[in-house]
Amino acid sequence: MLLVLVRSLFTLVLLLLLNGALYAQGSLAKLDEQNGWQDAPFEQSDTAFENLVSTNCSAAESTGVSCYTRRTDSLKLGTATLDTVQYTFYNHSLAAVTVTLKGTQNIAAFCKVLQEAYGAGNPSDEGPGAVEWDGERVHMGYTVVSGSSKYEPVLRLVLRSKMQMARYQADQLVARRSITQGL
Numbered sequence: 001m002l003l004v005l006v007r008s009l010f011t012l013v014l015l016l017l018l019n020g021a022l023y024a025q026g027s028l029a030k031l032d033e034q035n036g037w038q039d040a041p042f043e044q045s046d047t048a049f050e051n052l053v054s055t056n057c058s059a060a061e062s063t064g065v066s067c068y069t070r071r072t073d074s075l076k077l078g079t080a081t082l083d084t085v086q087y088t089f090y091n092h093s094l095a096a097v098t099v100t101l102k103g104t105q106n107i108a109a110f111c112k113v114l115q116e117a118y119g120a121g122n123p124s125d126e127g128p129g130a131v132e133w134d135g136e137r138v139h140m141g142y143t144v145v146s147g148s149s150k151y152e153p154v155l156r157l158v159l160r161s162k163m164q165m166a167r168y169q170a171d172q173l174v175a176r177r178s179i180t181q182g183l
Contacts, residue, residue, distance in 0.1 A: 098157070
């Protein structure tokens with residue numbers, strides 16, 4: 001009797017382990033392998049993109065930074081509907097992609113897609129409910145904030161090329177040094 005119980009327990013544990021392996025969450029390796037957003041790889045020149053529409057960048061952005069949306073982007077990902085996908089270029093190379101979407105159900109569907117592809121992510125210092133994935137080549141993180149209605153949350157996801165961000169930061173440091181040396 002004890003042997004049958006042990007075999008049954010062993011079988012149950014084995015099935016649970018196999019089930020977990022079959023439905024394993026994604027990984028950071030996939031984030032680095034993709035190295036961009038959908039069909040837009042980081043480091044690609046802005047001239048390689050079609051149907052770009054210029055849009056305002058953040059006021060904090062500086063020389064060499066330009067932002068665009070694409071007229072042909074599909075604003076669906078799984079069952080989630082995206083509001084915008086913005087491409088940020090530094091010195092004409094894709095450096096970051098910002099995705100925004102609204103609504104509790106929409107955000108839940110979008111987060112499920114992210115977790116299936118890249119894993120659960122880690123809590124971020126950006127604020128409560130902020131999550132980030134930190135790969136070797138790509139950093140991705142999102143925050144959820146109140147929208148125009150306090151009952152409508154807005155998710156803002158940012159994917160960044162670590163190589164492009166390092167170039168940008170190095171160039172900014174050189175620019176600051178040249179300004180202070182000129183004083």
